[in-house]
Amino acid sequence: MTSIAVEKAEAIERAKEHFGKLLIEQLERVERMKTAEDWLDYSKVKPIIIGIAGGDGIGPIICQHAQRILAFLLQDEIKNGRVELRPIEGLTIENRAKQMKAIPDDVLEQLKACHVILKGPTTTPKKGDPWPNIESANVAMRRELDLFANVRPVRVPDQGIDWMFFRENTEDVYVLGSKGINVTDDLAIDFKVITTQGSDRIIRLAFEYAKKNNIKKVTVVTKANVVKTTDGKFLQVAAEVAKDYPGIEWDDWFIDIMTAKLLDPSRRSEFRVIVLPNLYGDIITDEAAQIQGGVGTAGSANIGKRYAMFEAIHGTAPRMVEEGRAQYADPSSIIKAAAMLLNHIGFVEKAQQLDMALDICSLFERKIQVTGRPGGATGAEFAEYIVETLQSPDLASKWQSYQ
Ligand code: IPM
Ligand code: MG
Numbered sequence: 001m002t003s004i005a006v007e008k009a010e011a012i013e014r015a016k017e018h019f020g021k022l023l024i025e026q027l028e029r030v031e032r033m034k035t036a037e038d039w040l041d042y043s044k045v046k047p048i049i050i051g052i053a054g055g056d057g058i059g060p061i062i063c064q065h066a067q068r069i070l071a072f073l074l075q076d077e078i079k080n081g082r083v084e085l086r087p088i089e090g091l092t093i094e095n096r097a098k099q100m101k102a103i104p105d106d107v108l109e110q111l112k113a114c115h116v117i118l119k120g121p122t123t124t125p126k127k128g129d130p131w132p133n134i135e136s137a138n139v140a141m142r143r144e145l146d147l148f149a150n151v152r153p154v155r156v157p158d159q160g161i162d163w164m165f166f167r168e169n170t171e172d173v174y175v176l177g178s179k180g181i182n183v184t185d186d187l188a189i190d191f192k193v194i195t196t197q198g199s200d201r202i203i204r205l206a207f208e209y210a211k212k213n214n215i216k217k218v219t220v221v222t223k224a225n226v227v228k229t230t231d232g233k234f235l236q237v238a239a240e241v242a243k244d245y246p247g248i249e250w251d252d253w254f255i256d257i258m259t260a261k262l263l264d265p266s267r268r269s270e271f272r273v274i275v276l277p278n279l280y281g282d283i284i285t286d287e288a289a290q291i292q293g294g295v296g297t298a299g300s301a302n303i304g305k306r307y308a309m310f311e312a313i314h315g316t317a318p319r320m321v322e323e324g325r326a327q328y329a330d331p332s333s334i335i336k337a338a339a340m341l342l343n344h345i346g347f348v349e350k351a352q353q354l355d356m357a358l359d360i361c362s363l364f365e366r367k368i369q370v371t372g373r374p375g376g377a378t379g380a381e382f383a384e385y386i387v388e389t390l391q392s393p394d395l396a397s398k399w400q401s402y403q
Helices: 003-034 059-073 075-079 093-099 105-112 137-144 196-212 230-242 255-261 278-292 318-322 332-344 348-364 379-390 395-401
Strands: 048-053 083-087 116-119 149-156 161-168 217-222 249-254 273-276 299-303 308-312
Touching: 003 196, 048 059, 048 105, 059 075, 059 083, 059 116, 059 332, 059 348, 059 379, 075 083, 105 137, 116 137, 116 332, 137 308, 149 196, 149 278, 161 196, 161 278, 196 217, 196 230, 196 273, 217 230, 217 255, 217 278, 230 249, 249 255, 255 278, 273 278, 299 332, 308 332, 332 348, 332 379, 348 379, 348 395
Parallel strands: 048 083, 048 116, 116 308, 161 273, 217 249, 217 273
Antiparallel strands: 149 161, 149 299, 299 308
8 A cells, every 4th residue: 555545544544443432322311311210300309499590791790690580589498498499619711721621520520510500601612712721611501411302482572572492402513523633634524413312302392392382382392304314313213212202293394495484474483493403593583582582582591300400591791891890780681581481490480571571671661771891781780670670569561461
């Protein structure tokens, strides 16, 4: 063999070895999914521990506002020991860079001692940033706590938009996103992973949601015409799961045309529950949030059977911090996430109250407005406005009057 041929053969061997290790990891993950425990029943847990991890940039500040509201809504439960609010230390880019870990071990331990987590945005370094190029804390947390469902609601009532996205959260190009191979200097390969178990559990959750909420249609989104093996599996599992829900109609769309249809006023209100693999879900939920008024307005739930994490869908806004405007950051998204958290752990009525107060304060009444700049209200003032609104005796009728 020529020396070039030898080099190639060696590169291929190295890649095969690397790929072999990944396959072992993924097959082990499949086994873990097969034997996973059942859903945690929060009504049997005392105290329910809510961990609060501020994150980076504006994160700690907006989390404080959300915490203020949770402490208000849960004051009795905190007093009688049914709920505990617990600060989580060390989920900062400084600490993560120092320990060269997406989530340092002691932080992961603190997280695992909680039942649910409210998390501020965290810095995700990319190549060329001043920070070492460690993995995203979000992606790592979703994987470590097996938070397989990324549930993102988007509503624009006056346009008939009421979407609930179920984005698969632990597979696809994300699961091996930091484990691709540069086979040679010229050939880079990443991996997309879809499993039967991983697809089944997210698709089933979407159908269950539709069933519980009396919604008659579920939309499955893939690119199975091109990405035949993995997206093909997702679609095939959807067809299987759908058989268990005879009362619910389902349709399948390709991601490209779906992205367009979300902008089509004559069609978009037909979509209600949308389930899709990780990357398509990542992209389309930003588009959907923008239609609602921007990514700052959307909340996001990351749900697994044992743990759940609730977060704002926007980033850390480093520019606001640099320019000394962090106190003017809009906490709506993380407050929305706090409402989803309350709903998830069984405080359905409190969650509804918070949703209504949020609608009143940020959409309808708008006595004060957060603009992100010194002319506007501070996040703390907005949180106080929410707390005041929550105390109004006629909250529900007030909300109703704006419908
Ligand atoms: C999101 C974010 C994350 C993702 C980033 C920060 C890694 O965009 O939660 O949608 O891609 O999942
Ligand atoms: Mg995203």
